[in-house]
Amino acid sequence: MKDWPLWEVFIRSKHGLGHKHVGSIHATDGQMAIENARDVYTRRNEGASIWVVRSEDIVSSSPGDKDILFEPSEDKVYRHPTFYEVPDDVENM
Amino acid sequence: MYSQLVDTGTKRVLSDEELSERERTFQNKVDADIRIEPKDWMPEKYRNTLIRQIAQHAHSEIVGMLPEGNWITRAPSLRRKLILLAKVQDEAGHGLYLYSAAETLGVSREELVQALHDGRMKYSSIFNYPTLTWADVGAIGWLVDGAAVTNQIPLCRCSYGPYARAMIRVCKEESFHQRQGYEIMLELSRGNAEQKRMAQDALNRWWWPSLMMFGPPDADSVHTQQSMRWKIKRHTNDELRQRFIDQTVPQGHYLGLTFPDPDLKWNEETGHYDIGEIDWSEFWDVVKGNGPCNRERIRARRDAYDNGAWVREAAAAHAEKQRQRREVA
Numbered sequence: 001m002k003d004w005p006l007w008e009v010f011i012r013s014k015h016g017l018g019h020k021h022v023g024s025i026h027a028t029d030g031q032m033a034i035e036n037a038r039d040v041y042t043r044r045n046e047g048a049s050i051w052v053v054r055s056e057d058i059v060s061s062s063p064g065d066k067d068i069l070f071e072p073s074e075d076k077v078y079r080h081p082t083f084y085e086v087p088d089d090v091e092n093m
Numbered sequence: 094m095y096s097q098l099v100d101t102g103t104k105r106v107l108s109d110e111e112l113s114e115r116e117r118t119f120q121n122k123v124d125a126d127i128r129i130e131p132k133d134w135m136p137e138k139y140r141n142t143l144i145r146q147i148a149q150h151a152h153s154e155i156v157g158m159l160p161e162g163n164w165i166t167r168a169p170s171l172r173r174k175l176i177l178l179a180k181v182q183d184e185a186g187h188g189l190y191l192y193s194a195a196e197t198l199g200v201s202r203e204e205l206v207q208a209l210h211d212g213r214m215k216y217s218s219i220f221n222y223p224t225l226t227w228a229d230v231g232a233i234g235w236l237v238d239g240a241a242v243t244n245q246i247p248l249c250r251c252s253y254g255p256y257a258r259a260m261i262r263v264c265k266e267e268s269f270h271q272r273q274g275y276e277i278m279l280e281l282s283r284g285n286a287e288q289k290r291m292a293q294d295a296l297n298r299w300w301w302p303s304l305m306m307f308g309p310p311d312a313d314s315v316h317t318q319q320s321m322r323w324k325i326k327r328h329t330n331d332e333l334r335q336r337f338i339d340q341t342v343p344q345g346h347y348l349g350l351t352f353p354d355p356d357l358k359w360n361e362e363t364g365h366y367d368i369g370e371i372d373w374s375e376f377w378d379v380v381k382g383n384g385p386c387n388r389e390r391i392r393a394r395r396d397a398y399d400n401g402a403w404v405r406e407a408a409a410a411h412a413e414k415q416r417q418r419r420e421v422a
Contacts, residue, residue, distance in 0.1 A: 003203035004409065006196065023259070024193040026202060028412035040186045043179075044266075063133045 006055040007033040009040075011047035019051050027052075106318045123324050128254035131197040139323055142316075143253050144198050145214070146325065148205045151191035153217035154184045156209075156390050160224045161233060169227055176273050177230065183266045190262055194255040210395050218376060219306050221384030228281055228288075228295035234274015236296075236303040236341065242267045243337040244307065252324035275344065282348040289349075296345065297353040304368070305376045307334040338366050 004026040010019035022041050027033035033052040041047070061069055077083050086093050112120060116136055122129065129135055158181050165181065168174035192202045208214040219237050224230060245267060248260040281292035308330040311317060320326040328336075345352055356369030378384060 003201050004405070006193075023190055023262075024196070025189065028408045029415060032408070032412075039182075040189050043182070043186065060132065063130065 004028050007037075007052045008055050008058060009033075009037040010051040010053070011037075011041055012049040013046060014048045016048075019049065022046075024055060025052070106322050120322075123252045123322075126250075126252075126324075128257065129252050130254045138319075139325075140198055142320065142323070142325060143256065144195055144200050144205075146320075147191055147195040147198070147256055147259075148200070148208070149215050149217075151188050151195060151205070152209045152214060153220065154188035154191060156216045156220045156394065157237075158184050159390055159393055160220055160222070160386075161230055163224045164227060164230050167227070168230075173277070180234070180270050180273065183270065187263050187266070190259040191256075194253075194259045197255045206398070210391065210398065212382065212391065215380065216390075217306060218379040218384065219302050220390060221379050221386045222298070222302050223386050225298075226291050226295060228277070228291040229299065231274050231277030231281060231292065232295035232299040234270050234272075235278050235344070236274075236299050237306070238267055238270040238274060239341060240303050240306045240337050242271055243333055243340070247327035247333070250324075250327060256325075278348055278350075282350055292348065293350050296350050300353055301371065301375075302379075304334055304338070304371055305379075307331075307337065309373065309376070310371075335365055338368060342366050 005028075006024050007027055007030075008024050009022050011022050012019045025033055025036045025040060027036050030052060034050055037050050037052055042050070073079070107116075109117065109120075115134060119129075119135060119139075122133075129139075161177060161184075162181055165174065165177055168177050192205065195205060196202060205214065209216065219240075224233070242264060245260050245264050249257055249264060251257045251260065278292055278295075281288040283289075308314060311329045311331045314330055317326060317329055321329070342352065342357065354369045356367065358367055360367045379387070382388075
């Protein structure tokens with residue numbers, strides 16, 4: 001018999017700002033995936049909110065494209081606030 | 094300890110000159126402590142070694158529920174029973190984290206479970222020993238989970254990212270298991286004569302098998318060198334075993350118990366405990382399927398799987414019906 005589909009689990013902790021990937025789980029549907037994720041990944045107060053998403057629905061960047069994708073940001077120093085000079089007399093900026 | 098009989102396909106560690114361009118790039122990344130992630134290129138042997146090691150680790154968690162599960166209905170107090178239930182639940186969770194990590198390497202949980210049931214994959218030799226008394230539950234927590242912690246802490250820095258991350262979660266929970274096991278041993282060894290006898294008997298039976306969990310001696314372990322080069326393993330079997338002995342012997346003495354080893358003594362010169370000879374013939378017997386409970390354990394797993402088939406089918410059919418209803422709506 002075929003294995004149940006794989007779901008990726010994301011949990012936002014009580015004081016967390018965003019959902020964080022914590023692992024994956026097998027389940028027949030979303031409801032079962034949530035229930036299993038609750039039992040497996042939040043036994044010790046880890047979370048306040050759970051997202052599950054079918055693994056096959058996730059598209060990820062390829063390690064080979066890392067340079068093309070991320071390198072150009074390095075020469076755009078003007079994107080950072082520290083690039084700009086502010087006179088010493090101007091405070092709180 | 095989860096790499097028992099894991100063949101990396103190598104007879105020796107290749108030198109730098111023998112590596113291909115891609116293999117060298119890969120090795121450089123490993124050397125620089127850059128984590129390998131699922132979509133990165135990796136040598137086939139690295140992939141296969143990891144699949145086998147992680148899957149056997151996962152299988153160990155699942156099979157490991159059986160010896161302790163044996164005592165759930167007979168736990169001596171409600172408190173002990175609740176703790177044991179929580180612990181066995183953790184182990185199921187550890188199995189799931191680890192199967193997930195293995196699946197990032199391109200295998201399915203289904204095929205790994207089949208390989209376990211067919212005897213093509215192993216699990217830790219320790220779970221082939223029976224739990225004969227309540228004290229065994231304490232000894233397992235203290236010694237077996239203690240050995241697991243010793244082994245797993247370095248795995249938190251394993252070169253393969255998903256395995257390392259799974260280990261971080263597992264280690265936190267494993268430490269609870271070890272402490273609660275020690276508490277049982279402490280209570281028994283401070284109890285009446287019969288309880289103390291039980292604790293000593295459990296230590297006598299679990300001590301050597303726990304030491305065997307770290308695997309064969311370094312001299313007999315050709316794959317260790319390759320696994321260390323790939324930073325799948327960070328320490329040799331003997332190094333980890335020694336670390337475990339040094340930490341555990343004083344804990345046993347604190348309980349007022351003795352170890353079943355007349356040659357065990359502190360070595361002032363080396364700063365370590367020396368131990369007697371491990372019975373490796375027993376170890377290989379157990380690994381090869383002839384330990385006290387090997388057949389029983391696999392039969393229990395297979396029965397659960399086979400008898401549960403109709404439930405899995407029902408769940409899948411129900412999910413399909415719900416999906417179709419949503420489509421119509």
